[in-house]
Amino acid sequence: MILLHRLNNSEFYLNCNQIEYLEQTPDTVIRLLNEKTYIVKESADEIISKIIDYNSKIIGKKLS
Numbered sequence: 001m002i003l004l005h006r007l008n009n010s011e012f013y014l015n016c017n018q019i020e021y022l023e024q025t026p027d028t029v030i031r032l033l034n035e036k037t038y039i040v041k042e043s044a045d046e047i048i049s050k051i052i053d054y055n056s057k058i059i060g061k062k063l064s
Contacts, residue, residue: 002050004030005041014038016051 001013007027014030022044023029030038030047040047 002047002054004038004047004050007039007041009041016047016054019051022047 002016003011004014005011018032018034020031020033023031024044027039028042028044028047030040032038042050
């Protein structure tokens, strides 16, 4: 799960495995596989970095 911020600064954790696509329009829009949509403060590049970091931690734990 990755920590994100809505436009009103409230925090929430998102299961990044459920992301269908990211779009920057200029706000970042996240659409999930279940068709829910979130608009967040983080850029698409920031979200991608968070996903890479999260997946690296998961893979590292499985290899240990």
